[in-house]
Amino acid sequence: MSESNKAANTVAAAAVARYRNNFLKEVEERVEDGDMVKMCMQCGVCAGSCPLGPHWEHSPQKIFMMIRAGKRDEVLSSDSMWMCTSCYNCIVRCPRQLPITHIMHGLAHYANRLGMVPKGQPTRDIAKLFWDNLLKTGRVNELKFSLAMYFKDGFVQGIKNALAMQGIGLSLMKAKRLSPMEIIGGHKCKDQSGIQKMIAKAREIEDRRRGALA
Amino acid sequence: MVAYVCAGCGLGDTLDLKQTEKVAQKEGKMQAVKRHDFLCSAEGVQMIQGDIDNDGVTHVMIAACSRRAKTEAFNFPGVAMSRANLREGVLWVVAEGGDHDEVRQEMADDYVRMSCAELKRMKVPAGNPDADTSKRILVVGGGVTGLTAAIEAAETGYDVVLVEKTAALGGWAAKLWKRVPFRQPYADPQPTGVAELIARVVGNSRITVHLNSTIAETAGAPGRFKIKVAQESGAITEETVGAIVQASGFNTYDMAKLPELGGGKPNVVDQAGLETLAVSANGGAIKRADGREVKSVVFVQCAGQRDEEGASGGVHLPYCSGHCCATSIKQAMYFKDANPEVDTVVMFTDLRVPGMAEDFYRSAQQKGVTFTKGKASKVESTDAGCQVHFRDLILDEDASIGADLVVLATGQVPNSGVNIELVEEAEGEKKGAPEAEAAVKPISILNLTYRQGKDLPQLKHGLNDSHFICFPYETRRTGIYAAGPVRRPMDMLQATDDATGATLKAVQAVENAAVGRAAHPRSGDLSYPIVRLEGCTQCKRCTVECPFGAIDEDEKRFPVFNQARCRRCGTCMGACPVRVISFENYSVDTVGMQIKAVDMPDEFSERPRILILACENDAYPALDMAGLSRTEYSAFVRVIPVRCLGSVNTIWVTDALNSGYDGVMMMGCKKGDDYQCHFVKGSELAHYRMSKTDDTLKQLGLEKERVMSFEVAITDSQKVAALINDYAAKIKEIGMSPLKGF
The missing domain is CATH 3.50.50.60 (FAD/NAD(P)-binding domain)
Structure with missing residues (x-):
């Protein structure tokens, strides 16, 4: 987390009072499509439509109510938005046309930026590994990505994972879908530093727009 | 007295109309019987009209379709008319084929006998002689509802007297900063517009406004209400109005x-x-x-x-x-x-x-x-x-x-005045229960001089209405219409609609009252209850049971009928134990003679006779609809439409059983809290009265199943046929009545 984000987090957290509009306003300003949260009419159709509904800590209906109730920590550390599979059932059915799926991703992204995601959240972990992998060369290195996944819980577990996946790995190699040579360097895009500059700029713009640097 | 028999719609093909005509002539004692192949055609109608104009025919019997069909063709003002329902009542409901020819013909002949018998006892209704013609409208309450009612009535061309308790018009609405929007885009609060509304009312020359005033007394009936308007100072102004809109609002x-x-x-x-x-x-x-x-x-x-x-x-x-x-x-x-x-x-x-x-x-x-x-x-x-x-x-x-x-x-809590039912209870308990007296405490709005109480009856929760959905505004006091939050909790927009609706009802009331007709639901009915006071025993049942408070009492405790308040349901006629109340075209006799006119087969014929007294508002249309959809039902029934089950006098049931009917079915509207009776209490009263017939049946040595009551809604055309068939099966089970041939 950047220093500025940390500061913003502290300021916002201090200002949040229960059942006030503070956190709702924060969400409106900083979360993608967050300005639609206030239009929820609490009918619960999203909660009933979600195929993963019973496996979440909070349904979208509850998440929206918690935002209005000012439950900042509970919302941002919830696993709910990480469980969304983007099936879009809720968007299709919402009578108020809330882009619920997008809001879920927006909340996940915001929670990640603030570093409030619970430790070991698997969706967040895989996304992070994927993102870091991609950012290095501008291309996804499948071999390194797989290895990073295997070893994310330590060396011994990594060996176990690798052995368990041995058959699949060999088949992929046979089918020329996976090259062992990728371990050294691997394929990359032409202008690596250009990509990284681009991403940095995009982040800067986003931070500015979301008010994180304000 | 002439009978007209129609041979159209297949009646001529299936029925032996020669036989039917003979019945009308010989047994029905019609002076002439005419047949037409298509009676409701211009030519057929012309034939009847010609006889009325040229040969002085005053009583017309039409044997064709249901009385509810072709009402525009068979519309002969100034003559008495009865109709034998051979199409919906016989042709369309009796099973087809030669096997059923005999029962079908018996049914048709009986209906002709019944219609002739009815016609003989009918007079041409002359209209209420006690009609008075004030067409002014009193509006009680100067809030949004009252103001709208006043302006609507004035702009429709009626003079208005507006009475407001406080010193200013506008009511609650005048105290609002803004109102909920009622126009596109429904996004922001809107100005109330009350000041403009008040200006329109004050500036309208047809409207007389009494501020700081209440109603000290309301006497009379639609077309001739006498109102005493009491100023705060104590001064009394008398006003004569034709109808009243009560918009006393809420607190x-x-x-x-x-x-x-x-x-x-x-x-x-x-x-x-x-x-x-x-x-x-x-x-x-x-x-x-x-x-x-x-x-x-x-x-x-x-x-x-x-x-x-x-x-x-x-x-x-x-x-x-x-x-x-x-x-x-x-x-x-x-x-x-x-x-x-x-x-x-x-x-x-x-x-x-x-x-x-x-x-x-x-x-x-x-x-x-x-x-x-x-x-x-x-x-x-x-x-x-x-x-x-x-x-x-x-x-x-x-x-x-x-x-x-x-x-x-x-x-909102309605300003509905005194709960007259609680007053009755309190008086019944000799001013005993303190709670009852406390509940009575509210000040009367209208101060009616009616025997039944000072204010409008309440439907529930203190709201003045008689039915929220079916008859909005129509309270149980004819000519007095409730509008706005006193009738049902509501906002300004609904109150405006309400005021318009109630004003139209008030206009309907004054116009009908002026020509001596019923206002609603029997709109345009010229008949009215006529009472033979020399036979009256002062039992007070008519005054108590009238759902509309139309009957007062004079000093000698005889009933005083206010025809203009009457809705012509006949509940008083059904209540009267000495049968002195009747209408010119609907009386104990017109129905009684129909019951007796039916040809009664003997005990061993295996052809029972079941009398159906069907409410003409719901049950009779349902029976017609059963016919329309060719739903078959037992050919042993004989149906007589009644204005309301409340008008059924127990003498009809006794007569029917004495003359050999095997069963009596009474079909009325849904009663109780969610009632559908067009006269509010009619079907309830009928069921109550009939619950007392068990003893009579026992005395006659009859099973109690011989008289049964049913609730039939207008949509129950399939159910009604099933009810009839089930009942016919039950009668077969318990056997024929032993009272035939006496």
Whole structure:
């Protein structure tokens, strides 16, 4: 987390009072499509439509109510938005046309930026590994990505994972879908530093727009 | 007296009309019998009209289709008419084929006999001789409802007397800062427009306004109401009017009854209280009574409302007042529009925004009003303001929230005057029960001189109406129409609609009263109850049972019929034990003779006869509809339509059983709390009276199943056929009546 984000987090957290509009306003300003949260009419159709509904800590209906109730920590550390599979059932059915799926991703992204995601959240972990992998060369290195996944819980577990996946790995190699040579360097895009500059700029713009640097 | 027999619609092909004609002539004693192949054609109608014009025919018997069909063709004002229902009642409901020829012909002949018998006892109704012609309309109440009623009536061309209790017109609406929007885009509160409405009323030369006035007395009947308007000073002005619109409005539910929600504490107001604050803020920041600017406000919905009977409920208003959700949304916008930084929370259990207010709700969400689904349990005073404790119904946990100001949405209590039923109870108990007397305490609005009580009867929860859906505005006092929140809780827009509707009803009442006709639901009926007072035993059953309070008593305790108040249901006729009440074209005799006219087969014929007395409003149309859809039912029934089951005199049932009928079916409308009776109490009274016939049956040595009552709705065309067939099967089971041939 950047220093500025940390500061913003502290300021916002201090200002949040229960059942006030503070956190709702924060969400409106900083979360993608967050300005639609206030239009929820609490009918619960999203909660009933979600195929993963019973496996979440909070349904979208509850998440929206918690935002209005000012439950900042509970919302941002919830696993709910990480469980969304983007099936879009809720968007299709919402009578108020809330882009619920997008809001879920927006909340996940915001929670990640603030570093409030619970430790070991698997969706967040895989996304992070994927993102870091991609950012290095501008291309996804499948071999390194797989290895990073295997070893994310330590060396011994990594060996176990690798052995368990041995058959699949060999088949992929046979089918020329996976090259062992990728371990050294691997394929990359032409202008690596250009990509990284681009991403940095995009982040800067986003931070500015979301008010994180304000 | 001429009978006309139609051979159209297949009647001529299936029935032996020669035989039918012979019955009309020989047994029905018609002076002439004419047949036409297509009686409802212009040519057929011309034949009848010609006879009326040229040969002085005064009584017409038409043997064709149901009395409910072809009413425009067979419309001969000035003559008495009866109709034998051979099409819907016989041809279409008796099974086809030669096997059934005999029973079908018997049925048709019986209906002709019955119609002839009825016709002989009928007179041409002359109209109410006691008609008076005041067409002025009295409007009681000068709020939005009353003002709208007055202006609508005046602009339709009727003079209006408007009586307002306070010193100013406008009612509650005049105290509002703004109103819920009623035009596109339904996004922001709108000006109330009350000042303009008042100006239109004051400037209208047809409208006389009495301020600071109440109604000291209302006497008379539609077309001739005599009103005493009492000024605050004590001066009395007399006015004569034709009809009355009661728009006495509502009061807010007393906050003091809600101490747990902070009623009476500082910084807790009801919605009316907030309007006062908003008016003094005049569009600026809203300040509390102590002068502090409000930065956070919580609206508690359903405060003291929807409190249904239950473990802890039943103390406050049981109903939803309908307008409060939209009103709170509007008031939250007062804050948001002045300063978007103000925290506004609307705490609801079910947000109900009828009409186009759903758009208004969305607009409030756009403006940042927070809607919290929760139930407030307690409001406490704090140093800064209030603390609202509540159950969050989405997150399912107890929570609390602080606010500078709390607004309670307390709902409407109708200003309906005296509950006349409680008065009766209290008098019955010889002024015993103190609770009953306390409940009677409200001041009468109309001060009617009616024997049945000073004010309009209440439907439920103190609301003045007779049926919220089927007969809005039509109270159980003819010529007096309730409109606005006194009839049903509502907002300004609905009150405006209500006023217009009630005014139209009042116009209908004065116009009909002026020519001596019934207003509704038997609109245009010229008959009226005629009583032979020399036979009256002063039993008071007619005065008590009349659902519409049409019958008063004179000093000698004889009934005094106010024809203009009468709705012609005949409940009095059904009630009268000595049968001295009748109508010119509907009497104990017209039905009694039909019952006796039926040709009764003997005990061993295996052809039972079942009499059906069917309410002409619902049951008879249902029977017609059964015919229309060719639903077969037993050919042993003989149906007689009655104005209302309430008009059924027990003598008819006794007569029917004595003359050998094997069973009597009474078909009326749904009764009880969700009644559908067009005359409110008719079917209920009939069922009550019939519950007393068991003893009579026992005396006659008959099974109690020989007389049964049924509830039939107009849509029950299939059910009614099943009821008949089941009953016919039951009669077969218990056997033929032993009383035949005496």
